Amino acid sequence: GAVVSQHPSRVICKSGTSVKIECRSLDFQATTMFWYRQFPKQSLMLMATSNEGSKATYEQGVEKDKFLINHASLTLSTLTVTSAHPEDSSFYICSAGTGGIAALNTEAFFGQGTRLTVV
Amino acid sequence: QKEVEQNSGPLSVPEGAIASLNCTYSDRGSQSFFWYRQYSGKSPELIMFIYSNGDKEDGRFTAQLNKASQYVSLLIRDSQPSDSATYLCAVRHQAGTALIFGKGTTLSVSS
Numbered sequence: 001g002a003v004v005s006q007h008p009s010r011v012i013c014k015s016g017t018s019v020k021i022e023c024r025s026l027d028f029q030a031t032t033m034f035w036y037r038q039f040p041k042q043s044l045m046l047m048a049t050s051n052e053g054s055k056a057t058y059e060q061g062v063e064k065d066k067f068l069i070n071h072a073s074l075t076l077s078t079l080t081v082t083s084a085h086p087e088d089s090s091f092y093i094c095s096a097g098t099g100g101i102a103a104l105n106t107e108a109f110f111g112q113g114t115r116l117t118v119v
Numbered sequence: 120q121k122e123v124e125q126n127s128g129p130l131s132v133p134e135g136a137i138a139s140l141n142c143t144y145s146d147r148g149s150q151s152f153f154w155y156r157q158y159s160g161k162s163p164e165l166i167m168f169i170y171s172n173g174d175k176e177d178g179r180f181t182a183q184l185n186k187a188s189q190y191v192s193l194l195i196r197d198s199q200p201s202d203s204a205t206y207l208c209a210v211r212h213q214a215g216t217a218l219i220f221g222k223g224t225t226l227s228v229s230s
Contacts, residue, residue, distance in 0.1 A: 006162075034217040043207060043222040044163070093162055097215065108153070108211075108218050113162040 003027055004096045006111025013084055013118055021079045021114045023094030029074035030096035034108070035067075038091040050077045084118040091115055122146075123210050125221035134230045138195040142208030142221055145189070152184055152191045153209040153218060156202075163207055166193070198228045 003026040013019050023033055032051055036044040048069050050056040056069035068080040077096075081088055094111040122145040132138045140154075151170040155163035169175045169182040169191065181194040191210075195202055205225050209218040 032215055036220075044218075044220045046217045046219070049217055091160075095218070108165075108209075110162045110164075115160070 004030075004094065004109045004111040006094050006114055008114060009112055010115045011117070013116070015085055015118055016083055018080055018082045019084055019116060021081075021092055021094075021116075023077045023079070023096065023111050025075045025096045025109070028096075030077070031074065032097050033071055033077040034095040034097075035069060035077075035079050036093045036095065038093060038113075044093060047079075081116065084116070086118045089116055089118045123208055123219050123221035125206075125208050125224045127222055128225040129227050130224055131227045131229065132198050134198060134200060134228055136198050136228075138198045138202065138226055138228070140193040140195070140206050140208075140224050140226065142191045142193075143189055144191070144208075144210045144219075146210065146212055146219075147186075147189060149189075149210045149212050151211045152182070153211070154180075154182060154191075154193045155207040155209060157205045157207055157223065159205075166206075195226075198226075200228050200230045202226060203228045 005024045007022045035047045037047050038044045046059050047062045048056045048058045050069050050071040052071045052074050058064045071077040091113050093113045095108045097108050124143045153168045154166040157163045167177050167182050169184045172184050175182045179196045183192045205223040207223045208221040211218050
């Protein structure tokens with residue numbers, strides 16, 4: 001299957017600082033990328049949908065000014081957690097899709113995830 | 120609100136047995152259905168997806184879909200200790216949209 005690379009895999013930052021997470025599709029063009037967050041013992045919760053060249057669509061309850069998403073190319077989307085607080089500590093996972101009708105029945109490819117710890 | 124429901128478990132089966140994992144979804148318009156396996160601290164790995172009513176088999180795994188009952192299941196034959204993980208059911212409403220995940224079922228296979 002297609003490869004989605006996410007970086008970094010782990011990051012520890014101080015409260016109040018910002019952290020950028022990158023998500024790259026390595027061997028296909030991802031017209032759409034999705035950002036999820038997973039707290040311990042919980043399922044993946046969709047944060048936002050990112051389409052190349054346009055503004056991200058955020059899910060209800062997700063602060064767009066705190067979680068900045070940029071999808072500047074068909075192979076790269078970034079999530080920046082601004083002014084991080086300890087409650088932002090979580091496992092962040094990106095997912096990429098090729099879009100279009102064919103995407104209905106194709107798998108969604110996931111990155112390796114980023115474990116963010118805010119101290 | 121679109122929801123995907125799974126029994127959190129844990130589901131415990133002995134090695135070699137069949138493990139049966141179940142999932143229901145609320146959005147009748149959902150069109151494709153996915154099963155992922157997730158080990159602790161890792162990203163989900165796709166096991167298989169299904170979009171037509173009936174069964175779909177891949178090795179030791181069989182996915183079953185019943186759209187009328189809004190029910191999808193995963194059977195794991197000849198369960199192995201390495202199958203011990205959390206199994207996530209996910210649903211996609213339409214092309215290009217995000218997957219909606221259930222909370223997952225923890226499976227424990229004892230040797």
